[in-house]
Amino acid sequence: MKAMRKKIKELFANGDVDVVLGYREDPASGEVKASVFKKDEMLEDMVFDERCVQNLVNYLPTLVARYSKVGIVLKGCDGRSLATQLVEHRINKNQIVALGVGCEGVKVGGKDADKCEDCPTSMSPVTDHEIGDKKQKKDPVFSKVEEIEKMSPAERWKFFAEYFERCERCYACRQICPSCYCEICVADQQEPKWIEPSAKLSANTMWHLIRAYHLAGRCADCGECERVCPQEIPMRLMNNALEKAVHELFGVRPGMDPEELPPLVVLSKEDPDTIMGGKHE
Amino acid sequence: MSKWHKLKRTDLKDFLSRLAEKWEVWVPYRVDGKWEFGIYAPDREMDFPESVIHVSMKNLFFPKRRPIAKYEEDSKWSMQPVAADDKPRIVMGLHPCDVAGIEYMDKVFLNSEHKDVLYESERKRTVLVGMLCSEMADNCHCTDRGLTPDSASGMDVAFAKVDDYYLFKGMTDRGKEIMQSEYLKAVGDAPEKRKWPAGKYAIASPEEFMDMYDDKIWHELSDICLTCGICTYACPTCVCFLVTDEKFKGKGERVTVWDSCQLQSYSRMAGGHNTRKTPASRVRNRTLDKFAYSHLRYGQISCTGCGRCVMVCPLKRSFPQLGARLSERIRDKKKSKAGTGARSKED
Structure with a gap:
């Protein structure tokens, strides 16, 4: 988490990103929600753990239309999602800074998410910066x-x-x-x-x-x-x-x-x- | 003034079975942990929830899909209006926020230029047996909207859960008919009046909301909204519908279907132009409709404080919080205006 915040601060300082899409813990309710982080803003509320279920890639097209450089925190599965968007030319890679985070799996409703069972990517296949470790790739189970x-x-x-x-x-x-x-x-x-x-x-x-x-x-x-x-x-x-x-x-x-x-x-x-x-x- | 009547919890089934002889009785059921309303059947386990549930009563008066006319190829496709249902019915277990929602729908469908005859018949055939809440759920904020969880306003009969019995009271002449039951015994005591907390999501005035129309905040408020339609379907005062024809093998129906201003297709016009293409414009429409447009049209804001929009939101976004945040912004703006004497450029 520290490493991620440090990296993001660095990106903001260098002017590599205008905004970063990530997960924020609401201090009042304790719930984790998608959030758009601007420079020097609420970075201390940024989290990454098993509660960060939502795929943030969906927000990218709107954001790249408003900002020229968008950073995004990616789990492995979100990274696959981003890859599908890049290959379909929906998003221009030059506008994205992909922050891959080693994912330990997420929880939905208190239980391990079904999708994590045969996850082939603990780390996003598309990354500009990698934080955390990669795990063994799992084969598909149907x-x-x-x-x-x-x-x-x-x-x-x-x-x-x-x-x-x-x-x-x-x-x-x-x-x-x-x-x-x-x-x-x-x-x-x-x-x-x-x-x-x-x-x-x-x-x-x-x-x-x-x-x-x-x-x-x-x-x-x-x-x-x-x-x-x-x-x-x-x-x-x-x-x-x-x-x-x-x-x-x-x-x-x-x-x-x-x-x-x-x-x-x-x-x-x-x-x-x-x-x-x-x-x- | 009529008195409160006691019904033993053990007599509930007999009481309802007796009512079901004359009325179609609708009660809440719990299916797989979720609540739904259904016609009373003695062999089905039922219960009354303490407070608001995620389904609104809207569907019983203004159904999700509602045929309004039928036609057939054999009769040269001539339209036959759907006859209104007039079987007397009781809807039991509504909470004060539901009743407030129905009263708002009345303004839209009955007390406006074009009366909705099918809605009118649903209202006429229904006796509202409302339940006073014994607690406020997490997202409840009706006290911020001028309601109280134990107010019987608008109900034909009001009842409350107390220990191992219920207390019933007839509020209108129609309601008193239900009170003629051998299972109800008149008692002197009324359910205890409680003091309810308020001030969770205080909001600005409708006029102040209208001033926010061109503000940039809408992009910020809508940045993570998916603009799916579930909040509008759960909302007891969202009444938009579309009219469409459904034809199959020589028979057809003209139906009204719930529509949602949060969906992109809602404001797409003939020729393809869309007046609300961005999520921000759609979120603005719903917010202002709840807190300002409704007031302009019907003299009251249309948020009843039931909190269902938060309950059903896939992202657990808080719509009332959004209204409160906006109101905060309105206050800040006013302050800075008073301080500097000029509107800031950013706004």
């Missing part, structure tokens, strides 16, 4: 997806329908997702109206399936959609199912390499699809 895959289609539908029924369509999942950045979301289009705006099973199902599919090969599994959902819909399960498919077909885990294009936008002769001469059925 145990929960495999459980669902064992169900019959009818059981699977029942499982998900119960959740979809509850969706309120507040779009917190979309709003917190760094990769959901369409100028006009498919759910908001009026003509043609792809997805009805009312919160009912059929329309909610459409929304959740389209949301998940649009993230195939792009989702870095930061798990924020699931965490912010007021109805506790297991959105990571859908994301992970697609992540698993992409991993099996292309051997790619999104966000691991800020240079590697998302597999679904690349046309390659090595693709397993039969159209490219591959053997996938």
Whole structure:
């Protein structure tokens, strides 16, 4: 923590950053929230520990529009998120100073977050400065997806329908997702109206399936959609199912390499699809 | 003046079952640790929460999705308005902030130029059996908004939880009908009046809020807001809706659906122009709507101090705190104005 504050002070002093995105502990409530730190401001309230769950990458596009240099505190998973944004040219790397912090895992609701179980990056894959240590990379586990895959289609539908029924369509999942950045979301289009705006099973199902599919090969599994959902819909399960498919077909885990294009936008002769001469059925 | 009546906690089920013979009785249930309102069923475990719960009563009067007209291909798509429901019903377990929310909705849907007939019928068929709070939850701040947690204002019947019994009192003629129950015994004592703490989130006047329209603070106040719509859905006085057609296999419905000014699509117009493109402008709209616009239109601010917006916020941002912070800024501005005699450039 000391090392991080020292580094940030140094960056401010050198004029390397205008603002730094980080986590602040509210002295009154003790809650940890995302915060934009300006020079000489509240740095003593800055924290980094297992309560710093939120992915801050989502705030970058607004901030780089207002400031020329933005520093950001990154956990490993947030770093993967940032990598997906860089490779999609949503953010210009020159405007970012990435402060990777060795992450020991985060807690959601007092328990270890599910996403930490198979975290491949304790340190962000994109860094300008690294603080703390890297840990051993973990291999992907898709145990929960495999459980669902064992169900019959009818059981699977029942499982998900119960959740979809509850969706309120507040779009917190979309709003917190760094990769959901369409100028006009498919759910908001009026003509043609792809997805009805009312919160009912059929329309909610459409929304959740389209949301998940649009993230195939792009989702870095930061798990924020699931965490912010007021109805506790297991959105990571859908994301992970697609992540698993992409991993099996292309051997790619999104966000691991800020240079590697998302597999679904690349046309390659090595693709397993039969159209490219591959053997996938 | 009518008296308080005692109902033994052990008689609650019988009392409700008797009411359910004539009325559709809505009571709170706890499902997986979360509260929801449902029609009373004797075999379902129910309880009354001590204080505010995360779901507002809005959905029972102004549902999330509400068909207003139907049409069919066979009848050449001619519109048939949806008939209003007139089955008498009791909604039990509302708290004073819920009732204040309903009174605000009345101003919007009933006492304005265009009356909402479906809302009117929901109101007419409903007897409000409100519960006086026995505690203030973490985010409660109704005392800052001119309410008290144990005020029976606006309720048809008021009741309070005391030890192992409930105390009921009929407040209106409609409410007195419910009081005609063999399970209720008249008693002399009223629930104890308490002194409630106030001053958590004091706010400035509507006029002062209006002066903040062009202030730069909105960017600061909205910097971490996701602009999702959940606070507006939970808010008992957020009443915006959109109208859309849902057609499927030769049948169609015209429905109203809750809309939210926090969503980008809310202010997108034909041709694609969006009047509130930035999160700051959307947060400003909601804040000013609660603390100023509502006052201009209906003569009262529309925050009832229930604190649900904080309860449901994915980031646990405090909307009332935001209002208070803004008010602080208003005071500071006034001070510096009085001191220097001129507005600072920054503002």
